[in-house]
Amino acid sequence: MKRQDFILVFRVENANPNGDPLEGNRPRTNDNGYGEITGECIRRKIRNRFIHMGQPVFVQSGSLCVDGYGSLAERLAARKDILNALKDGKTQKEGIRMACETWLDVRLFGQIFAFLGVKTINASVHSAVTICHGTSVEPVTIKDIHITKSTNGKSKGDAQEKSSDTMGSKSMVEQGLYVVKGSVNPFYADKNGVGEEDVEILKTALATIFENDESCARPAGSMTVCNLYWFEQPENGTCVPVCNIFELLEVQNQGGRYTCRLKDVPEGVRVTELV
Numbered sequence: 001m002k003r004q005d006f007i008l009v010f011r012v013e014n015a016n017p018n019g020d021p022l023e024g025n026r027p028r029t030n031d032n033g034y035g036e037i038t039g040e041c042i043r044r045k046i047r048n049r050f051i052h053m054g055q056p057v058f059v060q061s062g063s064l065c066v067d068g069y070g071s072l073a074e075r076l077a078a079r080k081d082i083l084n085a086l087k088d089g090k091t092q093k094e095g096i097r098m099a100c101e102t103w104l105d106v107r108l109f110g111q112i113f114a115f116l117g118v119k120t121i122n123a124s125v126h127s128a129v130t131i132c133h134g135t136s137v138e139p140v141t142i143k144d145i146h147i148t149k150s151t152n153g154k155s156k157g158d159a160q161e162k163s164s165d166t167m168g169s170k171s172m173v174e175q176g177l178y179v180v181k182g183s184v185n186p187f188y189a190d191k192n193g194v195g196e197e198d199v200e201i202l203k204t205a206l207a208t209i210f211e212n213d214e215s216c217a218r219p220a221g222s223m224t225v226c227n228l229y230w231f232e233q234p235e236n237g238t239c240v241p242v243c244n245i246f247e248l249l250e251v252q253n254q255g256g257r258y259t260c261r262l263k264d265v266p267e268g269v270r271v272t273e274l275v
Contacts, residue, residue, distance in 0.1 A: 001194065003233040004184040005245045008042075008134075008206055008225065009260055012176045014143075015222035017041075019171075025217075026142060026171040033139035035176045039131040042180055045213055047105050049205035052212050058103035058111060073115050086118045096125055100192045107192045108202060128188040129202065134180035137251045137258070141174045170217065177226070177258045181246045186235065203230060207275050227260045228275040233268060240266045 018037040019025035028036040048064055050057050058075060060066065069075040076083050079102065085095030100107045110127035147168045184199060207228050214220045231245050248262045248271075265271050 001184070001186040001189045001196075001199075002235045003186050003239050004199065005231045005242055006182050006184075006203075006206065007227070007229045007231075007246065007249050008180040008182070008209075009227040009249070009251075010178050010180075010210070010223060010225045011258070012136075012140075012173045012178060013222050014172050014174060015219065016170070016172050016217040017178065017223060019217065024171075026144075027140070027173045029140065029142065030135070035136035035140040035173055035178060037134040037178055037180065039133055039180075039182075042131050042134065042182075042209070043109055045209050046202070046205045047109075048213065049209060049211070050104055050201070053201065053205065055104045055201060056102060057105045058099075059105055059109075076113065076115060083115075083118075086113050086115075086123050089119060089122070092119075092122045096123070097193070100125060104198060104201065107194050107198060110188075110192075125192060126188050127185075128192050128194050129182060129184050131180065131182040134178050136173075136176040136178050138176070138253065140176040142171055143174050144169060144171050172217070175256075177251065179249065179251070183242055203228075203274055225275050226258075227273065229262065230272045230274055231265075232270045232272075240269055245269070 012035070016025070016027045017035070018028050018041045020028045028038070030036055044061065047057050047059055048061060051060065051064055051066055059072065060069075060075075067075065069078060076086075079098075082095050082098045082102065085091040085098060088095075095113075099111065099113070103111075105111075106125055108127070108129045110125040112125075113123040147170060184194070184202075188194075207225060209225060210218070210223045213223070229249070233239050244266065248265060250261050250263055252259050252261075262271065
């Protein structure tokens with residue numbers, strides 16, 4: 001498989017792209033005020049898109065569980081052939097092969113099978129797709145607003161008295177442009193059995209990553225993919241360092257409107273604008 005890298009650019013308007021649980025779920029920012037979104041958050045959204053697309057996924061969100069299993073252990077136990085192979089040190093490689101063959105997210109993002117009875121020394125799949133911590137191109141402004149409910153959440157002696165759960169607050173990024181970068185490692189892709197069809201599914205998931213992802217913190221239309229650049233290099237050719245690939249993106253702010261363009265692409269590198 002060819003070396004492949006990608007740059008995802010998306011816009012945020014009055015939304016919380018990734019709340020920090022240690023900060024009251026406020027949008028993540030670094031010490032310089034730039035907005036952040038974790039690679040784990042992006043991978044979760046990609047997995048959700050895989051599920052929406054009808055793809056088999058091992059790590060399913062509790063709110064988007066489609067096979068009825070309440071935990072990863074239950075999902076793995078349902079595949080006794082894989083579980084038994086993973087438990088036996090002599091057959092762990094075969095168990096890993098079957099797991100990769102069964103679940104798309106295991107093939108792409110890897111997995112550590114740290115479950116009862118499984119020795120985890122070799123029971124792990126290395127990630128073929130890595131996704132970096134995303135940041136905004138400029139510092140963002142976080143807006144805090146207070147909200148109220150129209151009804152009480154609990155009974156009170158006086159029907160006119162408002163309980164404490166009628167008041168609340170939410171935080172959002174007023175406006176920002178975020179950039180997320182990632183790569184497909186050809187060595188681990190081949191080792192995990194990742195095929196070109198899997199890569200095409202990944203491209204589709206990235207291009208539509210915010211579809212069906214709406215919530216109170218992220219209303220419909222508040223997060224939009226602006227650009228998705230996909231870079232490919234010859235399978236057996238000299239690779240351009242990934243840091244050079246990621247530096248090709250140039251973003252300009254023209255009166256509050258962002259424009260993206262690529263600098264001169266190095267020879268031997270093929271780029272496709274998917275969005």
